[in-house]
Amino acid sequence: MKLKEFKEELRFIMTDEWGDTLDAWFECAGFMYKRNMSMPDEWEYRAGLGNPTEKDSYFHPLFGKCKNSELRTIGNFLFRYCQMLKYQGKNY
Numbered sequence: 001m002k003l004k005e006f007k008e009e010l011r012f013i014m015t016d017e018w019g020d021t022l023d024a025w026f027e028c029a030g031f032m033y034k035r036n037m038s039m040p041d042e043w044e045y046r047a048g049l050g051n052p053t054e055k056d057s058y059f060h061p062l063f064g065k066c067k068n069s070e071l072r073t074i075g076n077f078l079f080r081y082c083q084m085l086k087y088q089g090k091n092y
Contacts, residue, residue: 001063001065001066001070001074002070003070003073003074003077006062006074007077009062013058017085018082018090018091018092021078021081021082022082023057023059024059024074024078025075025078025079025081026054027053027054027057027059027060027063028059028063028071028074028075028078029043029045029047029052029075030047030051030053030054031052031064031071032068032071032072032075033045033052034052034053035071037068037071037072039075040076040079043075043079
């Protein structure tokens with residue numbers, strides 16, 4: 001999935017800007033972890049015990065079909081988007 005397509009999908013389903021963005025970011029990071037991809041240190045991502053992805057997440061089937069390069073691009077976008085939301089005080 002290309003970043004543009006992902007952004008359209010995120011806008012379509014978003015009901016809780018902070019919560020939906022975090023869900024997507026953690027799911028993306030979980031898939032990257034499962035594929036043994038390196039993660040940027042600034043993400044400070046550490047997988048917990050058990051499965052790092054959540055099959056009930058809306059994003060699970062989307063990220064399962066992504067190429068590694070697409071996951072990295074989407075993950076970087078989601079990290080920056082979370083940072084922006086924090087800066088705007090929209091996190092909780």
